[in-house]
Amino acid sequence: MFRSRTRFRAYSLAASCLLLGVSSSALAGDAPSTIDPLNSPSWQYVQARYFDGQKLIFDDRIKVLAPTAAEDPLDVPIMVTSDGIADVEEVVVIADLNPIQKILAYQPKRASPDISFRFKVEQSTPVRAAMRTKDGVWHLGGTWLSAAGGGCTTPSGGSSGLWQGHLGEVNARIWPREDKNQRLRLRVIHPMDTGLAKGVPVFYIDQITLRDDSGAELATLQPFEPISENPVLSFDLKNVGPVHVEGHDIQGNTFTATIQP
Amino acid sequence: MRNGVIGLATFVSVAAGAGDDYHLQPVPVGDSAQVFVGKTEGFARGNGGNIVNTGFIVGTDGVIVIDSGPSRAYGEQQRAAIEKQTALPIRQVFITHAHPDHFLGDQAYSGIAISALPKTIAAIRDHGEALSDNLYRLLGGWMLGTRLVPPDHAAQPGTVIVAGRKLRLIAAQGHTDADLMIFDEATRTLFAGDLVFFQRAPTTPNANIEQWLSTLDTIDQLDFQYLVPGHGPIVQDHAAIAQTRDYLRWLSTTLHNAATRGWDIQEVMQTPIPERFRSLSVLDQEFPRSVTHLYPDIELNVLPKQTAAKHE
Numbered sequence: 001m002f003r004s005r006t007r008f009r010a011y012s013l014a015a016s017c018l019l020l021g022v023s024s025s026a027l028a029g030d031a032p033s034t035i036d037p038l039n040s041p042s043w044q045y046v047q048a049r050y051f052d053g054q055k056l057i058f059d060d061r062i063k064v065l066a067p068t069a070a071e072d073p074l075d076v077p078i079m080v081t082s083d084g085i086a087d088v089e090e091v092v093v094i095a096d097l098n099p100i101q102k103i104l105a106y107q108p109k110r111a112s113p114d115i116s117f118r119f120k121v122e123q124s125t126p127v128r129a130a131m132r133t134k135d136g137v138w139h140l141g142g143t144w145l146s147a148a149g150g151g152c153t154t155p156s157g158g159s160s161g162l163w164q165g166h167l168g169e170v171n172a173r174i175w176p177r178e179d180k181n182q183r184l185r186l187r188v189i190h191p192m193d194t195g196l197a198k199g200v201p202v203f204y205i206d207q208i209t210l211r212d213d214s215g216a217e218l219a220t221l222q223p224f225e226p227i228s229e230n231p232v233l234s235f236d237l238k239n240v241g242p243v244h245v246e247g248h249d250i251q252g253n254t255f256t257a258t259i260q261p
Numbered sequence: 262m263r264n265g266v267i268g269l270a271t272f273v274s275v276a277a278g279a280g281d282d283y284h285l286q287p288v289p290v291g292d293s294a295q296v297f298v299g300k301t302e303g304f305a306r307g308n309g310g311n312i313v314n315t316g317f318i319v320g321t322d323g324v325i326v327i328d329s330g331p332s333r334a335y336g337e338q339q340r341a342a343i344e345k346q347t348a349l350p351i352r353q354v355f356i357t358h359a360h361p362d363h364f365l366g367d368q369a370y371s372g373i374a375i376s377a378l379p380k381t382i383a384a385i386r387d388h389g390e391a392l393s394d395n396l397y398r399l400l401g402g403w404m405l406g407t408r409l410v411p412p413d414h415a416a417q418p419g420t421v422i423v424a425g426r427k428l429r430l431i432a433a434q435g436h437t438d439a440d441l442m443i444f445d446e447a448t449r450t451l452f453a454g455d456l457v458f459f460q461r462a463p464t465t466p467n468a469n470i471e472q473w474l475s476t477l478d479t480i481d482q483l484d485f486q487y488l489v490p491g492h493g494p495i496v497q498d499h500a501a502i503a504q505t506r507d508y509l510r511w512l513s514t515t516l517h518n519a520a521t522r523g524w525d526i527q528e529v530m531q532t533p534i535p536e537r538f539r540s541l542s543v544l545d546q547e548f549p550r551s552v553t554h555l556y557p558d559i560e561l562n563v564l565p566k567q568t569a570a571k572h573e
């Protein structure tokens with residue numbers, strides 16, 4: 001963690017320059033935005049696959065907080081922060097060198113784009129968060145995560161069947177925050193199998209929706225296979241009062257909960 | 262989870278510095294116990310895993326060894342260094358707990374009784390490869406030829422006579438679920454294993470902090486003259502116990518407070534560490550590791566189960 005912060009500083013100067021270059025287009029045009037500050041061997045592929053033809057800048061306000069080294073490759077804690085970037089409509093988190101790159105997509109409606117989660121990592125990889133603002137521009141930030149690996153091709157602990165009978169069970173709590181905000185922390189019991197472990201079919205939660213008491217959407221989340229078993233998530237919502245959670249997995253199992261503040 | 266045998270095969274094939282010299286020099290404590298004092302560092306190729314304290318006691322008709330170190334090479338060099346000190350045969354090896362830096366030198370003692378608490382034996386036998394995986398990766402060639410040899414004798418807590426020496430075997434827990442301490446009555450030397458750290462941040466991959474703190478209270482009551490921590494310098498007072506307790510209490514309080522405030526793991530890792538712990542080596546590595554080990558259970562305690570949950 002400490003090293004990743006230093007690493008971020010090391011390239012933040014370059015990132016600022018790029019940001020400047022893009023925003024004052026007279027100087028730089030489009031080209032500089034595609035130079036990856038993380039020097040990922042897969043950057044061109046990632047860019048083509050997820051951002052093809054879209055406007056993109058590296059923005060050092062976006063940070064991916066990760067441990068210096070993954071202590072447990074099955075459960076790497078990540079926090080994405082945006083330093084108050086306004087009008088974020090969608091957040092995508094990608095691990096370039098994971099066999100399944102996309103970790104989650106998140107649409108904060110009445111929520112901060114900041115989100116915390118844990119995921120399975122297969123090998124050392126850049127982890128990047130991309131935030132699309134209202135003007136259609138993707139803002140990218142990230143860090144390198146060092147990992148010994150095996151997280152994606154190892155069956156979840158839940159493959160032992162311990163989760164059966166508890167599938168979709170929700171633990172959650174709301175913490176009121178200043179200015180009519182609230183922190184929601186949520187744990188859902190689910191094996192989140194990637195399908196990459198031998199003999200264990202893919203099985204994961206693919207949709208979670210958070211609503212306020214009137215039924216209006218606060219945020220929607222699409223977790224993907226790399227999210228850790230029994231996902232633990234933290235959201236920062238612009239809401240007071242209860243939150244209704246509903247979600248389902250790729251086999252159509254659903255879960256719901258109403259969390260009182 | 263991961264397979265240490267694969268790690269071993271992979272890294273042995275690229276190993277260059279097999280049999281590297283640990284330069285083990287025993288430091289006398291009391292009149293007949295001696296300690297190989299490890300560096301207060303993390304595992305690294307530069308130290309070959311010599312970050313642990315091991316020791317031996319010369320009895321009237323033999324020698325007792327406490328912990329065999331992080332690799333076959335360490336165990337062999339430890340044995341050679343002991344045999345330089347005394348012509349008496351090695352009678353027994355005690356393994357304090359199931360962490361690989363304490364037992365992977367067992368191979369050097371074939372034919373000699375290796376004793377540990379039953380849960381330690383089971384943990385090494387059942388999970389030894391996974392426990393050791395990290396070392397193969399981090400230490401490379403130092404691990405050449407290292408194989409897992411689980412202890413073969415169950416240590417019975419209480420007073421025993423080994424090699425003519427009266428030893429008190431104390432079974433405790435907290436650092437792991439089975440931590441053996443060896444108290445040499447003649448020199449009043451306590452080999453505390455990893456229940457006590459000094460000048461180095463404690464490690465917690467299998468820890469139960471509440472149990473550990475209660476064990477530290479027990480250790481405080483022991484009438485020792487010398488205390489050999491698992492990691493860090495030997496002490497003649499209670500400073501190492503106090504420091505270990507202080508850190509573990511702070512760690513536990515910090516994690517519980519964070520959970521109560523609704524913090525996620527990464528926010529907990531940003532917690533400023535009090536000045537008094539800054540002198541502990543490898544603190545910046547061990548604190549985030551400890552958060553990762555301990556926080557998931559603690560946070561779950563403050564997340565109530567939602568009864569409205571259902572599934573189809």
Ligand SMILES: [Zn+2]
Nearest residue numbers: 358360436455
């Ligand atoms: Zn230990």
